[in-house]
Amino acid sequence: xxxxxxxxxxxxxxxxxxxxxxxxxxxxxxxxxxxxxxxxxxxxxxxxxxxxxxxxxxxxxxxxxxxxxxxxxxxxxxxxxxxxxxxxxxxxxxxxxxxxxxxxxxxxxxxxxxxxxxxxxxxxxxxxxxxxxxxxxxxxxxxxxxxxxxxxxxxxxxxxxxxxxxxxxxxxxxxxxxxxxxxxxxxxxxxxxxxxxxxxxxxxxxxxxxxxxxxxxxxxxxxxxxxxxxxxxxxxxxxxxxxxxxxxxxxxxxxxxxxxxxxxxxxxxxxxxxxxxxxxxxxxxxxxxxxxxxxxxxxxxxxxxxxxxxxxxxxxxxxxxxxxxxxxxxxx
Ligand code: KG4
Ligand code: ZN
Numbered sequence: 001x002x003x004x005x006x007x008x009x010x011x012x013x014x015x016x017x018x019x020x021x022x023x024x025x026x027x028x029x030x031x032x033x034x035x036x037x038x039x040x041x042x043x044x045x046x047x048x049x050x051x052x053x054x055x056x057x058x059x060x061x062x063x064x065x066x067x068x069x070x071x072x073x074x075x076x077x078x079x080x081x082x083x084x085x086x087x088x089x090x091x092x093x094x095x096x097x098x099x100x101x102x103x104x105x106x107x108x109x110x111x112x113x114x115x116x117x118x119x120x121x122x123x124x125x126x127x128x129x130x131x132x133x134x135x136x137x138x139x140x141x142x143x144x145x146x147x148x149x150x151x152x153x154x155x156x157x158x159x160x161x162x163x164x165x166x167x168x169x170x171x172x173x174x175x176x177x178x179x180x181x182x183x184x185x186x187x188x189x190x191x192x193x194x195x196x197x198x199x200x201x202x203x204x205x206x207x208x209x210x211x212x213x214x215x216x217x218x219x220x221x222x223x224x225x226x227x228x229x230x231x232x233x234x235x236x237x238x239x240x241x242x243x244x245x246x247x248x249x250x251x252x253x254x255x256x257x258x259x260x261x262x263x264x265x266x267x268x269x270x271x272x273x274x275x276x277x278x279x280x281x282x283x284x285x286x287x288x289x290x291x292x293x294x295x296x297x298x299x300x301x302x303x304x305x306x307x308x309x310x311x312x313x314x315x316x317x318x319x320x321x322x323x324x325x326x327x328x329x330x331x332x
Contacts, residue, residue, distance in 0.1 A: 001313070004062070004073045004098070005306035006055075008091030009083025009111050010137065011042045012299070013054040015062035017073065018306035022121055026065035027303045030054045037176040041166055042136075048086030055094050062302075070102055077309025080108035080319075081329030083137065088325035096321050107309040108319045110331045112138060113150065115265035117311060118297040118304035123263075126289060130259035132250055134274070135266030135300075136162035136177075139206045139246075141253050142331065148308075148315050150331040153253055154204030161242055162268045164208035168215050168238050172231055182235040183271050189236025193218060197241070204249055204256075211241055243274045247281060254288065263291045269298040 002025070007014040016027040032050050036042045063070060078095035081088055099106035115138075116131040129144040130153075139156040159167065162179055169178025174185070195214045198207045215238060222229045250262065262282055268274065275292050282290045297304070 001074045001310060002068070002072060003075050003077050003107070003306045003309050003313075004070070005077040005109070005302040005309050006059075006091040006095050007079045007111075007114065007300060007302040007305045008051045008055070008087050009079045009081070010087060010300060011036055011047050012301070013051050013058050014300065014302035015058045016302035016306045017062055017066040017068065018303055018310070021307060021310050024121075024303050025068065026062045027301055028058050028062045028065065029301050030058050033177070040170045040176050042084070044084045044086055047084060048090060051087055051090035055090055059094070070098065073102070073104060075105040075107055075309070075313055077107040077109050077305050077312070079111050079114065079305050080323060081111065081326035083111055083327060085325055085327040088327060092323065092325045096323070100321055105313065105318045106321070106323070107313050107317060108323055109305045109309045109312060110150075110329055112140065112142065112265075112331050113148070113308040113312070114304035116142060116144075116263065117308040118265060118301075119263040119291045119293050120307050121297050121303065122293055123289070123291040125263075126261040128257065128259045129261045129263065130250070130253055130257060131263045131265055132246060133265045134161050134246065134268035136160060136166065136268075138266060139208070141204055141249060143253070143257055143259065148311050148317075152331060153257070154202060154206065154249060156206040156208060157200055158207055158209035159212065161206070161208055161246070162266070164212055164242060165268065167212055171216055171219060172229065172234060174231070179268055179271060182239055183273070185232045186235035186239040186273065189230075189232035189234070191236065191240075192230060192233040193237040195237050195241045198245070204253055206245060206249065208242060211238065239271070239273050243271065243277055246274065247277050250278075251281065254282075259288070261289045261291065264293060265298065267299050269293065270295045
């Protein structure tokens with residue numbers, strides 16, 4: 001089975017052609033990061049316009065690299081949501097057009113299902129599965145008792161963790177994407193500043209806006225006192241705070257749900273301290289298989305949508321041409 005998948009939920013226009021679940025014939029990602037970094041974050045209107053400009057070029061390039069004609073493709077998968085509506089719309093319209101014109105089945109895919117199943121590229125997925133999905137738009141603990149059966153155990157009550165990294169970076173003058181800058185600087189940082197621990201009603205939920213405010217207050221306090229804010233130390237304090245929050249919730253979810261396999265997913269999975277702490281906590285446990293995907297699988301791409309799309313198709317999930325982009329799509 002050959003699937004052509006399209007991903008356009010945020011600032012990457014991506015197309016992949018994947019055979020039999022994980023045999024990647026081609027994967028092309030056109031990133032807009034250079035354009036958005038000037039504004040300190042993704043500008044939705046610019047992102048959707050750039051998807052329109054890029055989509056056919058990326059599509060042609062993916063077919064060229066796979067060295068196949070579109071007639072040889074068995075189905076078209078697409079990220080239906082969640083994400084930025086104008087961005088999703090471009091991918092969904094392209095997928096619907098291809099499905100209609102070439103008479104191929106259309107498979108709608110949830111963006112997080114893609115992030116989770118990106119791990120299938122490096123490891124066999126076992127169930128029950130616990131996924132920690134952390135990105136610029138998501139912070140979720142997702143439990144799968146069996147294949148393609150998703151239950152959200154906890155999610156953020158306010159900002160996504162990547163968003164918090166990006167906002168904190170911006171207020172202290174670091175470049176976008178803030179996660180990369182904070183991760184790098186925190187390696188030179190020392191434990192000088194203390195930031196508060198946040199409590200949530202559901203212990204498996206997350207919250208990051210309080211820490212963001214605490215960083216702002218700390219910056220203003222230091223300014224008022226005439227002291228220079230030591231940015232590497234702040235990066236260290238922030239990174240340790242939010243990553244330890246993730247680790248404690250993963251531990252709790254493991255205690256409550258006893259998964260056999262734990263996977264990391266999403267752009268923030270690139271964070272070096274998160275990767276280190278996940279290994280320290282879980283790699284030597286006999287009852288758990290831990291997969292920490294390579295960075296190339298963590299950021300947005302269409303390979304992950306093709307893999308999830310293939311599994312979805314096996315479960316009989318297809319859509320007709322009446323579907324539209326679903327920016328608030330639920331995974332279950
Ligand atoms: O998954 P992704 O590429 O796009 C979304 O779907 O959001 O994630 C992008 C996010 C950004 O917020 C970026 O700051 C964050 O991932 N990020 C990191 C690191 N690298 C990227 N956050 C923390 N540490 C990193 N090393
Ligand atoms: Zn993503």
